[in-house]
Structures are given as structure tokens and as C-alpha cells.
Amino acid sequence: MHDAPTRNEALALVARGVSLNETARRTGVQRSTIRAWMSAPEPVPRECFRCLGLHPAAARAYTALLGFYLGDGCVSRFRRHTTLRISCDATLPGIIADVSSLVAAVRPSGGAFHVRAPGVIVVSANWKHWPCLFPQHGPGRKHERTIALETWQREVVEAHPADFLRGLFHSDGCRARNWATRVVAGERRRYDYPRWQFTNRSDDIRDLCCWALDLVDVPWRRSGRWVVSVSRREAVGRLDALIGPKT
Template sequence: MYDMGTRKRALALVAQGRSLNSVSQETGASRSAIRSWQSRIEPLPRMKRTPCSRCGPTTESPSNTAAYSYLLGLYLGDGCISPGIRAGSFLRIACANAWPGLIEACATAVEAINPSKKSNRVHAVGYVSVVGYSQHWPCLFPQHGPGKKHERPIVLEPWQQEIVDAHPWEFIRGLIHSDGCRITNWTTRLVGGERKRYEYPRYFFTNKSPDIIQLFTDTLDAVGVSWKRANSCNISIARRASVALMDTHVGPKY
């Protein structure tokens, strides 16, 4: 990929009567590229490098911060970034086949944040990986690194925390959609001397990373949701008012 300055300089040298070989040696551009520029100097659309809000000339947050907050939750739960061809990377979010609505929501979020605005789906046994290809996933998700997430520190960058603070429910929804659930528990109690079955809804979030657990509970605190730690990897939300809040802003998977 040659910048426009290199292209114009090469064509100016050719116009002076220089050979393609000498122009190639001076500019570093291949002779075939110089020949193609003589008929078309603009790069083909597929060759244009898509801009990135984080590593471009001006560093800023992704334009759709709500979609980013949701996708960040999905990534921290069931996502990974792996090397692709050339300098690109693949973002993969695993979504169970049981939740087609989640698959659609995930694909929409990937397309909203991917500079190319594209995603595709890779089907496997029991799940679908929503995949996006870009050179920019590592700068959009700096938590990427070697090894499993629960075996290394997971800390949000200040710009990410600002997005989560602005869109806490989208972040919570992404985490629940990836590593959480809404279930109905039941117990029995005496009513008028008769033992009756009593059912109540509850949300659970499960993750082995203490850092991701902390991000989840800190965000719950920020929106006024009460929670309890069932064990080191499980967070329970069972109080009626808090479940009602979760139902309003998150709801069960579908």
C-alpha cells in the first residue's frame, strides 16, 4: 500500500522521461504498481485502509459508544482476538445457538465498531462465532494479550471506563449475554399452615477472572443494583427491586 505522495512523485519522475526501473529504485514502488498508476492513481476501494478512532491522526472514542460498551462486555466474556492475514486480526465472539437474538445483537455491535462495518458468522457444534476482521481490534480492545483472561490482569483504559460510565447498562447487558443468565429459583414456605411452592427470578454472572468480576460489580453498584457473591466466580442478583431493574435494562437472553 503506497501513499498518494509516493504515487504522485513516481508519476512525476516518469513524466521526466525516467525509466520505470530507475523510478522504482528511487521511490521503492514496484514497476507494476507504477504502471497501474499511469491509468489509475487512486487506490481501489478494497485497498483503502479503513480509519480507526484509536490509532488515527486524532485519538478519540469509537463513534457509537453505546455499541462499544455492549461489545466490550461480550468480548470480556466470550471474545478473543487472534492474528489474521498480514497485519490484520480476527475478533471472535462465541454465541450459543440457543440464543438467536444474541447472535443478531452481537453481529450488529461488531459491524457498528469494526472500521470496515462488516462481520460474518462461523458455525460450529452448538454455537456460532460472530467474526470481524480488522487491523484495529488490538487498539480498540487493549485487554488483548497472550494467555487466558483470568490468568492475566484485565484493566480498562481511561477512555474505556468513560464509555462504560456513560453506558453502564449496555456493558452489563454484554457481560450477562456472554457469561450470565436469568433463571427462576424456587423454594417452599408455610402459608396458613400449608407448605407452598414459591418461585422467584434471579440473575447470575459467572467468570473466573477476578478483574472482570470486579468490573461487573462496580458497574452494578453504579446503577444501584444489589448483588451478592455466591462464590469466587459467581455473582447473584436476587433482590426484587434489583431484579426489576435488570429486567428493565437487560432481560433474559432470547
């Protein structure tokens, strides 16, 4: 087996008009191998499971990252590279670590880098395959365009709905503690009512959140123009267990 630099060197020599014999002599690679390289297509980067057409080995990590992407992420194409950026609250180191490890799991050739902005850490990674994995990318803001999952994306969410919900609620969700007092047996007592709320201006993304909650049998209701709430006590407990705290 020859490594990629050797292959590239040999192909570059041939492309410059150097003969096969001379290229073989200079690189130490057999002529038949060089000929095979010349007719073979560009090797596909092994890491992108969409381009390989395989079921994702990193399906759970991808599903969570999809939730974070829909919540607070974007994919931007530049002239020389394509960047995934997920904006994370700078006061939540657990979320920043989670998103960074998800990026590394989906793109094993390299981890994420962090860009600081006021109140925010933007977890970022350059990779030309982000558009394969997040075909929802496009110009404009997410709530101003249609966001629909492709069939393969729906399948990974159906297989790992809790991971998807973690991504959604840990980006655009919050766990609020409401309280009220009631008089019981002549005594005023305080009761806590924790609840999860998911707030997103995209109708499509809120619908995806509701769909995923249905997949795990967590009842929800719409409690505002852009808000989906999970507020029944058992439902909050179930969601807590599925997605963990936002820290």
C-alpha cells in the same frame, strides 16, 4: 477529490520511478496533488475512533461489545489479519444478532461473519484496529493475566453501564429461576425467586461486573468462587429492565 485507487495508482507509479509529469498525464491528477500525496502520511482508516482520537460515535455499541469481549471474546493476530471472535450459544439467535449488529456498528466498513462450532456460533470480524479497541488482548487466557480497563474505556462504561452489563450478562451470565414452597395460612404455596448470576474465572472481570452493577445501583453479592449474584427481587427487576432477556 480523487478516490483511494487513483491515489494508490499515482503513488505506485512514482515509486516505480515514473516522472511526476508522466504520472500526472497517466492518472489525470495534477502534479501538485501528487506531490502533496507523496509527503502526506498514510490516511488513517476513518472507522477506528481510537486512532482518530475522537469520542466514539458508536460508544454504546462499543461498550456492549466490550462486555461481550470480556465475557466470551478474543482478539487474535495472524500474519495477514487480526480477528475478533465472540463465541455465542447457538441456541440464542437474539444474542447472535445483537453481537453481529454491535460489530457492524463499531466497524462500519463491514459486518461480521459466522463460524459454526458444536453448540456455538462464533461471530467474527477481521480488522487491524481491534487491538486499539480491546487493548486487553494478549497471550494466554483472560483469567491467567491482569485485565484492567484503560481510562477511556472506564469513561465509556461510566457513560453506558447498562450496555456494558448487557454484554457481560448475555455472555457469561444466566437468569435462573429458583423456587421454594412456604405454608401461608395453612396452604402450601410455591414462590419463584428469579436471579441473575455472572460466572467468570477472572477476578478482574468479576470486579468489573461488580463495579458496573454499583454504577447502576443494583445490589449484588458473591455467591461462589467465580460467581456474582443479583438475587433481591427489586434488583433482579431492575437488571431485567436494564439489559433485557437473554434470548
